[in-house]
Amino acid sequence: MKHHPNEDIIRTGIREIVEADGTELVDLEWKGRGPQQLLRILIHTHGGISLEDCRRISRQVEAFLDEKNLLEDDPYTLEVASPGLDRPLITGRDFERRIGETVRLHLKEVFEGRKRWKGTLEGVESDTLKLCPDKSEPISIPLDLVKKGKILI
16 A cells, blocks of 8 residues: 555655765665654665764655645655664665575465565575575575564564
8 A cells, every 4th residue: 555646656766866976775664654754764885874964864754745846835845764674675686785694584475384484584586585594505585575674682
């Protein structure tokens, strides 16, 4: 269910702004409705995200939303941040950055008898994660079955 009638246009515009800045859009969360709505943008770059990076992206996104009146004068809160160490792993690129680390996966449906898996991420090939569960042989889990993953620290 969409949070706003202009959601697709907003998501596309934000992705273009973030990528034009040389930054990766990790996630765009939309919470609440009306005057309580929150638009949270999580960004990443290899060298890390600075406060100035967040300010710059925030100013550009705010100008985009306001100039085009995409939120139709509805009040909103905009947050731009780095996802941090405990960021969710969602895309193939997220997982590629974490090869060799221990992860916990939550699947959308049961795969080989389980919906939750924990183990060392050994690789990402095409649309498949290669995971070595503790004391088991490696398994290949289709990426489209993964609801989210987390690094275990």
